[in-house]
Every structure is written in C-alpha cells, then in structure tokens.
Amino acid sequence: MRLVTWNINSLRLRMPLLEKLTTSLLPDVVCLQETKVTDELFPLDAVRALGFEHLHYKGMKSYNGVAILSRLPLSPATNTPTWYGKEDCRHVAATVHAPEGDVTLHDFYVPAGGDEPDPDTNPKFAHKLAFVEEVTQWFTHNKPTRTVLVGDLNIAPLEHDVWSHKQLLKIVSHTPPETERLTHWQQTGFVDAMRHFVPPTDKLYTWWSYRNKDWRKSNRGRRLDHVWVTPDLVPQLASMSVLEDARDWPSPSDHVPVVMDIHPSP
Template identity: 50%
Template sequence: MPFTVCTWNINSVRLREGLVARLLEEEAPDILCLQECKSPVEKIPSFGALGYSHMIARGQKGYNGVAILSKTPIREVSALDHADLGHARHVSAQTEDGVVIHNYYVPAGGDVPDREVNEKFGQKLDYLTAMRDAFRAERPERSILVGDLNIAPREDDVWSHKQLLKVVSHTPVEVAQLGETQEAGAWVDVTRRNIPEGKLYSWWSYRAKDWDAADKGRRLDHIWASPDIAGAAHGSRVLRAARGWEKPSDHAPVFATFDL
C-alpha cells in the first residue's frame, strides 16, 4: 500500500497549530514529522479530529522538539540523545507494516563555522558524528529518515554555492560530515533521486523582505530511505506555497510517497 511521508520544521507547533491543520486537511499525508516544536509533549496540540490520533514525540519548553503524527497506529522505537546534548532532537517510530521512521532535528550550528570559537558549531559536528557511528553500528533496514538536517549538501541545494561556502549549513566540513553519516547507513536521498537536477530549496530566511522574489533558499530538510525500500519512493516534492502562508515557518514541507 502506498503511503506518503511529510517532514516540516514548524518553528513552534503551538504558534502554528492552524498551519499544521491546514497542511493535514489539504495534503493529508499518512505520516507528518515535525521539528522545532518548541513545546513540552503534553502541550503539543491534538490533531485527532483530523484523523491523526497517533503521536510519538519528544519535547522541550521553548526549544527543539520532534513529533511524529500518524493516521494509523505507530509504536515508539527510540529517542536518541546523540552527543549527549540533552536536547529533544530525535524520535523514531515503527508503522504497522514494519517501516521505521526516524525524525531528526540536527543542531543549526550557530553563525561561525569554527568549533574553537563557536560551541554550537562543535555540537553540530559532534551530533553528526554520533549519528554516523550509530548507523555504522546498526545498518538501517526498511527505514526512512526525515527531518531538518540543517545542511544543504549539493551545489544546487543553495542559491549560491560560491557565496555560501563559508556560511554555516553549506561549509565543506559540514557537507563532508553529512556525507559520512549518509554513507554509514547507506541512506538514499530520495528527494534528489526523484528530482535529480536543478535548484531545490526548503528554507528561506525571514530576513528577506520578499523571500519569493529574492529566492535565496537552501535545501535543509531531507527524506532519506534505506536501500531496500528507496526504490519504492516517488512523487517527491517541496510545498513551496506553504512558505507564503500567513505567519509561516521559514521552512516548507517536503513530501515523498512510498509504494510498499
């Protein structure tokens, strides 16, 4: 049976409850993974009335937070604290068909790409290292990894490769670290498998007066799959229009459908 997965950094699920509801009503993904919920789990709004009566989440007051919403029953598999940061940045769940969904919110890394002067950048690299080591220790099978990974790896994942080489999210060290993490799990970037060519973004800064016209975006939000099911993925897309909704997140939802 085909099912559709959506990932979205919502930038406060309570503040943008209405936008989540709109997405669920208009797009109706089978599973919605949210990042940067910025809420304790008990205060995350319920979307049961829209058919999403199953949720697995990890939360923090005002920061981080990840949640998996599903139309059908899911069971929690893990909630990993990579690099021992004490942050709510990961949760995974298994569907009734045995597919494991990993939902990640990788640290943004601050403004300066130097761990000697910027602790947050060091935390980001350490987090990715811990992810890599976890996948090396246990190679994922029948698994999907989604989330705000806070790195735009390809030259066409950013509006200007040359101008962003020294900007956090596109520096060579981050791209290399993400590549090692992806390789460790033999993960397939299904978005780029389905959309192999051309500029593709999922994030546009709030700082732009007209984000759409400026179009200085980055592809920070990803959907990966383990090799055994990656070939079943199709229909990948970014819902760019959601970036233009009223009081939006600075991220747009990313979708993929799997025929499994």
C-alpha cells in the same frame, strides 16, 4: 504511505497551518521539527482531531522538539541514544505499521550551529559537528533496513542545494566540514530520496530566511530539510514535492513541508 516532514517552528503557534496542510494533502504520517512545546503542553486533542491517533514526541519549552504524527499504528522506539550527552529533544524514532509492511522512521532536528563556522571558537558549531559524527557512528553499527530518515538536518550538502555555492562555502549549513560529515552519515546506508526525483544539477530549496522580504524574488534558498530511504525502499518511491506555497501562508515557518509518497512495489 504519504509522508510529510516539516520544521513547523512552533506547533502551537502554527496549528492552523498544520490543519491546512493535513486537510489538503491527507498525509498518513507527519514528522515535525522545532515543535517548541513541552510534552505536558503538547496539543493532543487538536492533533488527534486532525486524524492522527498515533503519536510519538519529545519536546521542551521554547526550543527544539520533534514529533511523529500518524494515522497508521506506531511502535515508538524507546532506546534511542542521548546525542552529545544532551537531553535536547532532537530525535524520535518509531516503527510505522504500514499496510505494505513495517517501516522504521527516524525524525531528526540537527543543531543549527550558530553563525561562526569554527568549532574552536563557537561551541554551537562544535556541537553540530559532533552530533552528526555521533549519529553517523551509531548508524554504522546499526545498519538500517526498510528505514526512512527525515528532518531538518540543517545542512545543504550539494552545490545546487543553495542559491550560491561559491558565496555560501563559508556560511554555516554549507561549509565543507558540515557537508562532508552529512555525506558520511548518508553513506551509512541511505539514498537521498528527494534527489531521486530532482537531479543534482537542478536547484532545490526547502528554506528561505525571514530576512528576505520578497523571498520569491530573491530566491536565496537552501535545502536544509531531507528525506532519506534505505535502498530496499527506493523501488517504492512514487513521488515527491516541496510545498513552496506554504512559505506564503499566514505567519509561516521559514521552512516548507516536503511530501514523499511511498507505494507498494507492483
């Protein structure tokens, strides 16, 4: 199974980029975040024309939105919580009926958290921390097996997940309150699949701000997009790549796709 996760930053605007991605990589499953389209206006025909017959999505106008696009049969989960009491379309889950066996798939878009890392003065940051805490509690009581969790988690947890650990410690996405909470979430039963292939001592980014006119030259990136798997799937991890070149596509997202190949154990 070839799996892609990507914050596409508007599905309808970037349908040509999704077509470019799927034509070149032939993924079995694509998980999108920030689709920014209501369910009624979801581009069903265009997505199905790319070969994705099995779909599960939740969307809203102009903000958020998540979607699972699959060539493999899906059984959508219908009992996922309403996180933080908000119907803001940040999570979908499904069972993927893969040839090597069923896999549970979670696609998350964690709140960005605004600019000020103070929950007392910034409701967006308070929302972010509470969201991660609530999700962590849920997975603590619903232990995952044969599960893949992907998405824009909007937190770069490790020192080399950001261009400057020292300078970003007080910047939202890399502050200790966020990174500690994300680590606790991961410890509910997941392995960082991207770092399975790239050592924690190496720089690894998936996002570069639009403010950087020459993003390659400045390379002030952060790893905000993640792929986690439960330990029972680690032996099936075959390869991983971050499609940095997608940052140079026409009208790009500020995030790039992450590709994970999961193969049956020999």
